[in-house]
Amino acid sequence: MSFSIPTYTPPDFSRPELAGAPPAATEPAPAGGVVPHNFHGTSNHPEYLHLGGGRWVLAPESRMDAVLVLKGDTIEVKEARRVKQGEAVVVGRTENGEEGIYVHVDGFAAAEAAGADKFAFRTRGTRETPFSRSYDELYQVLRHDREHGYIAWVLGPAVAFDKDSRAAMQGLIESGYCHALLAGNALATHDLEAARFRTGLGQDIYSQNLKPLGHYNHLDILNEVRRCGSIRQAIVELGLSDGIICACEKRRVPYVLAGSIRDDGPLPEVVADVYRAQDAMRVHARRATTVIALATQLHSIAFGNMVPSYRIMPDGSVRPVYFYIVDMTEFSVDKLANRGSMQAVGILTNVQDFAVNLWNNLRA
Known part of the structure; x- marks a missing residue:
C-alpha cells in the first residue's frame, strides 16, 4: 500500500471576512513572565496572523496555552513564563479573522469525509472499534x-x-x-x-x-x-x-x-x-x-x-x-x-x- 503525507489546504484569504480583516494587534508585556490583558492563547491548530496588506503568516509550532510574540514579521510561540518585559504580545480572543487572528481547523480534513451523512453510528473509538x-x-x-x-x-x-x-x-x-x-x-x-x-x-x-x-x-x-x-x-x-x-x-x-x-x-x-x-x-x-x-x-x-x-x-x-x-x-x-x-x-x-x-x- 503506497503512503504519502496528506496535503495541507490553507485558508482562502480572499474570502470577504478575511480579506477585510484588520492587522493583528499587540501590546508590550508589562513584566517578565507576565502578559497583557486580553492576550491571545494558542491552540495546537494552525494559527495565522494578519500582518497588514493582506499578508497572513502561519505561526510556527503553535501549541496549547502559549502566546504569540511578534518580532517584526516573525512570529514566536512562547509560554507566558518565558515572555520578556516589553515584548510585543498578540492580543485578541476571536479566531475567525475579526482581530487579525485566524485558527484553521480543517487543513488536513480527510477527503473521505466529504458527502458523509450528518448522522452515523460508531463515530468515535471505543473498545469495540477495530483498529x-x-x-x-x-x-x-x-x-x-x-x-x-x-x-x-x-x-x-x-x-x-x-x-x-x-x-x-x-x-x-x-x-x-x-x-x-x-x-x-x-x-x-x-x-x-x-x-x-x-x-x-x-x-x-x-x-x-x-x-x-x-x-x-x-x-x-x-x-x-x-x-x-x-x-x-x-x-x-x-x-x-x-x-x-x-x-x-x-x-x-x-x-x-x-x-x-x-x-x-x-x-x-x-x-x-x-x-x-x-x-x-x-x-x-x-x-x-x-x-x-x-x-x-x-x-x-x-x-x-x-x-x-x-x-x-x-x-x-x-x-x-x-x-x-x-x-x-x-x-x-x-x-x-x-x-x-x-x-x-x-x-x-x-x-x-x-x-x-x-x-x-x-x-x-
Missing part, C-alpha cells in the same frame, strides 16, 4: 518518518515489565524507529532492573513469578547507577547489554526522564525541576512529526500539550503531526482529547501486545 486501519496507517507513518521525520515515544514503565514488549521496544529503537524517548524515572529504573536482574518490581519479566527479595531489585539498581554516577557508566561497569535504555545509549537516541513526587532514587539523569524537564521535553516536541504514547496518562497529556498538530517543513510545506495514544481504556484517550489534543488517535489494547505487534510488522 486494523490504525495499525496499517501507523506502520506506513513510521516507515516514512524513520527517514523523513522525527519519531518521539512517550513510555510508561509497563513496557519494561514484559520480556517481549521490552525486546520489541529495543528492536524498534535499534532499527531507527525512535528519535527521542520521553519517560519518567520508573521506566528507566525498571528497564535497567530487567537488564540486571531479569525482573520488573521483583517479578520475573517472562513468567511474572515473584523472586525472593525481588522487591529490593529496583532499589539495588538505583543505588548501583548512582554509585557509578550515570546510566551510561553503569551500563559499562555492570555489563548491561539489553533493553530500552541500553538501546538508546547504543544508538545515541536522546531521552528525557522527568521527575515526579513518587520517585525512588532517582537515577542521576532524572530532571527533578519540573520546568527544566518541561523545557527539555519541548526540545523534542518542537521536532516531532510522529508521537506514540504508551500507558502513561499524565506524561502523554503533558507532551500532547507541547506538540503542534502540524509541522512546517524546511521546504515550506505543511504536514500533520501524527499522535497515537495506546492504553487499555478510553479514559486516557478521552482525557488527552479533552485537554486539546483532538488529533490524537487512540488504540485501545494492552501495550505489551501493541509493542510486539508493531515490531513484528516493522522488523526487516
Whole structure:
C-alpha cells in the first residue's frame, strides 16, 4: 500500500471576512513572565496572523496555552513564563479573522469525509472499534518518518515489565524507529532492573513469578547507577547489554526522564525541576512529526500539550503531526482529547501486545 503525507489546504484569504480583516494587534508585556490583558492563547491548530496588506503568516509550532510574540514579521510561540518585559504580545480572543487572528481547523480534513451523512453510528473509538486501519496507517507513518521525520515515544514503565514488549521496544529503537524517548524515572529504573536482574518490581519479566527479595531489585539498581554516577557508566561497569535504555545509549537516541513526587532514587539523569524537564521535553516536541504514547496518562497529556498538530517543513510545506495514544481504556484517550489534543488517535489494547505487534510488522 503506497503512503504519502496528506496535503495541507490553507485558508482562502480572499474570502470577504478575511480579506477585510484588520492587522493583528499587540501590546508590550508589562513584566517578565507576565502578559497583557486580553492576550491571545494558542491552540495546537494552525494559527495565522494578519500582518497588514493582506499578508497572513502561519505561526510556527503553535501549541496549547502559549502566546504569540511578534518580532517584526516573525512570529514566536512562547509560554507566558518565558515572555520578556516589553515584548510585543498578540492580543485578541476571536479566531475567525475579526482581530487579525485566524485558527484553521480543517487543513488536513480527510477527503473521505466529504458527502458523509450528518448522522452515523460508531463515530468515535471505543473498545469495540477495530483498529486494523490504525495499525496499517501507523506502520506506513513510521516507515516514512524513520527517514523523513522525527519519531518521539512517550513510555510508561509497563513496557519494561514484559520480556517481549521490552525486546520489541529495543528492536524498534535499534532499527531507527525512535528519535527521542520521553519517560519518567520508573521506566528507566525498571528497564535497567530487567537488564540486571531479569525482573520488573521483583517479578520475573517472562513468567511474572515473584523472586525472593525481588522487591529490593529496583532499589539495588538505583543505588548501583548512582554509585557509578550515570546510566551510561553503569551500563559499562555492570555489563548491561539489553533493553530500552541500553538501546538508546547504543544508538545515541536522546531521552528525557522527568521527575515526579513518587520517585525512588532517582537515577542521576532524572530532571527533578519540573520546568527544566518541561523545557527539555519541548526540545523534542518542537521536532516531532510522529508521537506514540504508551500507558502513561499524565506524561502523554503533558507532551500532547507541547506538540503542534502540524509541522512546517524546511521546504515550506505543511504536514500533520501524527499522535497515537495506546492504553487499555478510553479514559486516557478521552482525557488527552479533552485537554486539546483532538488529533490524537487512540488504540485501545494492552501495550505489551501493541509493542510486539508493531515490531513484528516493522522488523526487516
